[in-house]
Amino acid sequence: MSTLTGRQKAGWAVITVLVLVYALFPVAAIAATSFKRPSELNQGTFLPQSPTTANYEQILVGGAQELFLSALRNSIGISLIATAVAVVLATLAAYAIARLDFPGKRLVLTTALGVSIFPVISIVTPLFNLWRSIGLYDTWLGLIIPYLSLTLPISIWTLAAFFRQIPWELEQAAQVDGATSWQAFRKAIVPLAAPGVFTTALIAFFIAWNDFVYGISLTSTEAARPVPAALAFFTGASQFEEPTGSISAAAVVVTVPVVVLVLLFQRQIVSGLTQGAVKG
Amino acid sequence: MASIVLTDIVKKYGDGFPAVKGVSLDIADGEFVILVGPSGCGKSTLLRMIVGLEDITSGDLEIGGRRVNDKAPRDRNLAMVFQNYALYPHLTVFENIAFPLRLQKGQFSDDEIRRKVELAADTLELREHLDRKPANLSGGQRQRVAMGRAIVREADAFLFDEPLSNLDAKLRGQMRTEIARMQRRLGTTTVYVTHDQTEAMTLGDRVAVLRKGELQQVASPRGLYEQPVNLFVAGFIGSPPMNFLPGVVEDDALQLPFARVPLDDRLRASIGDRGLVIVGLRPEHVEDVRVLEPDKVEAGVTFTADVDVTEWLGAELYAYIPFDTHPDVATKLEELDRDLDGEGMRSQVVVVLGSESRVRDGDRAELWFDPARLMVFDPETGENLTRDDDAAARIDEENEADRRASLERAQARERRDGDGAGAGEHAA
Numbered sequence: 001m002s003t004l005t006g007r008q009k010a011g012w013a014v015i016t017v018l019v020l021v022y023a024l025f026p027v028a029a030i031a032a033t034s035f036k037r038p039s040e041l042n043q044g045t046f047l048p049q050s051p052t053t054a055n056y057e058q059i060l061v062g063g064a065q066e067l068f069l070s071a072l073r074n075s076i077g078i079s080l081i082a083t084a085v086a087v088v089l090a091t092l093a094a095y096a097i098a099r100l101d102f103p104g105k106r107l108v109l110t111t112a113l114g115v116s117i118f119p120v121i122s123i124v125t126p127l128f129n130l131w132r133s134i135g136l137y138d139t140w141l142g143l144i145i146p147y148l149s150l151t152l153p154i155s156i157w158t159l160a161a162f163f164r165q166i167p168w169e170l171e172q173a174a175q176v177d178g179a180t181s182w183q184a185f186r187k188a189i190v191p192l193a194a195p196g197v198f199t200t201a202l203i204a205f206f207i208a209w210n211d212f213v214y215g216i217s218l219t220s221t222e223a224a225r226p227v228p229a230a231l232a233f234f235t236g237a238s239q240f241e242e243p244t245g246s247i248s249a250a251a252v253v254v255t256v257p258v259v260v261l262v263l264l265f266q267r268q269i270v271s272g273l274t275q276g277a278v279k280g
Numbered sequence: 281m282a283s284i285v286l287t288d289i290v291k292k293y294g295d296g297f298p299a300v301k302g303v304s305l306d307i308a309d310g311e312f313v314i315l316v317g318p319s320g321c322g323k324s325t326l327l328r329m330i331v332g333l334e335d336i337t338s339g340d341l342e343i344g345g346r347r348v349n350d351k352a353p354r355d356r357n358l359a360m361v362f363q364n365y366a367l368y369p370h371l372t373v374f375e376n377i378a379f380p381l382r383l384q385k386g387q388f389s390d391d392e393i394r395r396k397v398e399l400a401a402d403t404l405e406l407r408e409h410l411d412r413k414p415a416n417l418s419g420g421q422r423q424r425v426a427m428g429r430a431i432v433r434e435a436d437a438f439l440f441d442e443p444l445s446n447l448d449a450k451l452r453g454q455m456r457t458e459i460a461r462m463q464r465r466l467g468t469t470t471v472y473v474t475h476d477q478t479e480a481m482t483l484g485d486r487v488a489v490l491r492k493g494e495l496q497q498v499a500s501p502r503g504l505y506e507q508p509v510n511l512f513v514a515g516f517i518g519s520p521p522m523n524f525l526p527g528v529v530e531d532d533a534l535q536l537p538f539a540r541v542p543l544d545d546r547l548r549a550s551i552g553d554r555g556l557v558i559v560g561l562r563p564e565h566v567e568d569v570r571v572l573e574p575d576k577v578e579a580g581v582t583f584t585a586d587v588d589v590t591e592w593l594g595a596e597l598y599a600y601i602p603f604d605t606h607p608d609v610a611t612k613l614e615e616l617d618r619d620l621d622g623e624g625m626r627s628q629v630v631v632v633l634g635s636e637s638r639v640r641d642g643d644r645a646e647l648w649f650d651p652a653r654l655m656v657f658d659p660e661t662g663e664n665l666t667r668d669d670d671a672a673a674r675i676d677e678e679n680e681a682d683r684r685a686s687l688e689r690a691q692a693r694e695r696r697d698g699d700g701a702g703a704g705e706h707a708a
């Protein structure tokens with residue numbers, strides 16, 4: 001890589017700042033709004049005049065507590081289960097796709113792709129009717145299953161692509177070096193596969209965490225309603241107040257874990273860890 | 281240290297493909313044996329069976345006198361260098377080399393491991409790279425890390441699968457001599473797979489030539505070059521490859537496409553009552569008459585030929601001479617060419633002349649060869665009719681004596697250097 005000249009550096013800095021502002025401005029606006037009093041909402045200022053945590057109190061300990069906390073519990077539980085199931089199944093499927101030759105391999109991949117590009121909105125109504133009649137409506141399972149249809153295909157695709165570039169020969173090299181089959185797998189393959197599995201898990205988690213359409217259509221009570229759907233049910237302190245402040249506060253609360261996860265694990269979310277194993 | 285004995289080893293793959301068809305090979309303790317053959321002849325398969333990564337369909341494999349057919353790779357105590365190095369990308373160079381030692385739980389303390397790894401790293405000049413990851417190393421450095429991993433533990437034998445094929449020509453030359461020196465010093469039994477002529481001829485004590493899963497000949501490099509058993513070995517060993525010409529027996533002479541060779545006792549005896557044979561003539565055994573001493577010319581056969589193309593390579597000059605082949609041997613030669621991964625019809629003769637030769641494209645050149653160096657092959661079986669078993673045995677004996685001598689020399693030097701270093705350490 002060549003080192004950048006001063007001009008190039010400046011150019012890149014400008015571009016970076018522009019992209020950051022473009023991407024982060026809405027987030028900053030929501031964060032700012034979440035600290036505003038209801039009276040300030042329509043004043044048109046960006047920063048709150050007299051910052052308050054009232055909105056957070058309302059959703060975490062106040063009137064909207066029940067609505068929000070149960071939704072948060074649902075979101076975390078459902079997303080985690082959907083992610084775990086998707087990653088386990090996808091790991092097994094991708095291993096088979098990457099390493100074994102079996103009839104119908106292409107079919108599996110094409111089907112997965114087909115499922116993942118299918119518009120969610122077109123199956124939500126039939127699903128609504130079906131879930132009502134078999135009793136899955138407004139349950140965790142009723143959301144986990146459709147979430148799997150979103151997370152599984154993409155997990156299979158990313159993991160299969162990732163596993164394909166793992167140099168499986170390393171397993172044999174380790175055996176010749178004196179490892180048992182299990183040791184060879186654990187010491188030579190798992191460290192290489194882990195970042196891929198990890199990245200896939202994060203992607204799957206975010207997909208489930210961000211879903212709105214299934215969340216609002218397939219739930220009706222606090223039994224299973226996830227946060228994105230619950231936000232729509234917030235009401236202001238009085239009939240005449242907009243719940244904008246609480247919605248912003250809730251939005252910030254659900255964004256924080258995502259940001260924290262990415263920051264914590266950004267080192268793990270790197271591809272190209274397999275470089276240097278073999279020639280090239 | 282151990283001998284490796286293969287007896288009638290057969291490998292049939294899952295899809296029924298017979299990759300190795302009954303190979304028997306006796307590799308002595310401390311010997312350096314090369315496996316060569318065209319692509320797909322089963323070299324890698326054979327090596328992987330020895331190391332235990334591939335099941336043996338039938339036959340016996342003994343290492344150090346014990347049958348190991350059913351032993352797992354880890355119980356065979358062999359070290360292998362893979363064609364693409366197979367380094368662990370998540371580990372540093374130090375940990376890559378230490379990997380086999382760490383697997384032998386509780387056998388080595390951390391200090392011992394450090395000492396052994398550093399010793400191996402010093403041998404391979406990897407000391408300053410120990411903390412780096414394989415991804416940041418050059419091809420040659422990666423190759424040395426792979427070797428380091430092989431030599432760090434006291435394996436009974438080293439197995440190399442085309443370890444230099446990914447390197448450029450210059451580095452390949454350096455590593456080749458490095459491997460030879462290291463093997464001599466350590467005196468470890470080594471099996472080395474390659475399809476590079478130079479590696480095969482220069483590295484090994486003995487060379488085993490494989491063709492379609494069958495062993496053709498095992499002999500010293502010189503034995504293969506001077507006394508090949510058949511057309512295949514003769515055509516495979518040597519670069520540029522041996523020329524094969526149809527030879528028609530007429531009266532008391534052998535008629536080649538552009539020369540007439542009077543039959544002497546040796547040729548007459550080997551040809552017997554055949555009317556048509558395949559004659560082998562090595563390109564380097566042909567000379568330009570104009571640069572030859574007159575008394576030498578008398579002793580050989582002179583002929584004139586139309587040179588099509590010449591290539592001047594500095595030290596020597598290649599000249600290409602087209603000829604019309606004989607229909608009765610054409611199919612045999614085409615088949616041979618296919619077996620040898622050839623590029624097509626071999627209906628031209630290549631000759632290697634001294635660089636002082638003035639032969640140029642399109643010239644009519646006067647050339648010379650010594651009929652005593654001609655080889656004669658049976659057109660049906662491909663057997664070398666001029667092979668002299670006594671001479672072959674003598675060459676191999678000399679070679680074996682040379683091998684022992686150089687092994688002893690290398691190890692005596694090693695002991696001396698080792699003592700010297702030890703004394704130095706005490707003094708310090």
Ligand SMILES: Nc1ncnc2c1ncn2[C@@H]1O[C@H](COP(=O)(O)OP(=O)(O)OP(=O)(O)O)[C@@H](O)[C@H]1O
Pocket residue numbers: 293294295297298299317318319320321322323324325326475
């Ligand atoms: N897993 C396999 N299943 C079926 N056939 C195989 C398998 N591996 C190799 N073969 C076949 O066995 C033959 C020998 O293969 P091998 O890899 O030993 O060749 P090689 O001599 O090492 O060739 P190269 O010089 O190209 O590496 C080939 O014809 C190949 O097609």
Ligand SMILES: [Mg+2]
Pocket residue numbers: 323324325
């Ligand atoms: Mg091979």
